Amino acid sequence: MSQGTIETTEQALFPTYARYPQAIVKGEGSWLWDSEGNKYLDFMSGIAVTNLGHVPKAVKEALVAQLDSLWHISNLFHIPNQAEAGKLITDNSCADAVFFCNSGAEANEAAIKLARRYQQKVKGNGRYEVITFHQSFHGRTLATLTATGQDKVKDGFGPLPAGFKHVPYNDLAALKAAITNETAAIMLEMVQAEGGIHPVDPQFIQAVAQLCKAEGILLIVDEIQTGIGRTGKLFAFEHFGIEPDIFTMAKGLGSGFPVGAMAAKEELREAFTAGSHGSTFGGTPIATAAVKATLETIIGQQVPAHAAQQGEYLLSKLRQQLAGCTFVNEVRGLGLIVGIECKEPVAELVVEAQKQGLLVITAGPNVIRLLPNLLVTNEEIDQAVAILASILSAR
């Protein structure tokens, strides 16, 4: 890449990311090309965003068609794409009403606001507190970074909003001890992703769902990274036979077009009245054209089932190829969100993989995170595992 781009980045942008030295300029399916013409096998998908691979045809065609007719109109009017995209979510989940926004953090903000308003306005009980878990990640706005169970995202941003409490993940006794008359909601991920690829304990989440029902506490599931087929179900909570009151989605929802959504059960609908929440860009005709085409493809082509099968294949290949590798502690995952936990920090290994043409990311210091697109082939998995095995065995 030209030195000029690196310099312009350093001059014009905030240094909020430790950027790699490449500029990626083209993508197709599982493959990416940088500005020098180097080709990469993409096992990060823009962090679980491009679940259908890069530039999926059906989504591209829907976007191009929408670009020709209407880009933006206020939510003060009906937006047919938004209504149909919402219906795809409610028809295929336990939710009955959807609010569209533009990112994951905004979807979680909407969930927290809905939970508080439901408790305070519909139930009239004044509850406001949200309990979340250590090592969770819920976003970068003031409320969602406060909800996040990691100190590094909070550093220097105080005072933080009141009404959040954190307990250890998968620890029912600690959770029970934290509940008070102020508890409005419990919010969690089904696989803690940024926190190191830690799946929820099935018995724990089932007990949490029962507890919420018994105590009048709302259960919020953050499906921003795990949703839209990633774990082998459309939404990861389906694995555990539970139904959240509220769940949020974003990353994979528009195949790369920025869009988020918060979905909730019927009894929560009336908590949001006209004017109580909103977003200028939430669910524009273009954004929801992307959502519609993405969900139609994911659901119509049974992509979650394919993701489940490819996830099994990826896990079994990794376990087989890394069996004798003393540098690796554990390989774990659910569907196509997979972590390789190592004995030491892995940041350098990610750069080594890039040099060998494979893009992966970390999840915490010691975990290599694999997030291929959901249509990934066996051959592509074999290639990625061969590169990872050669790097990890050399340690």
Ligand SMILES: *Cc1c(COP(=O)(O)O)cnc(C)c1O
């Ligand atoms: C990425 C992520 C978010 C934040 O989404 P943004 O679109 O970056 O605001 C929230 N929760 C989880 C689980 C995520 O993975």
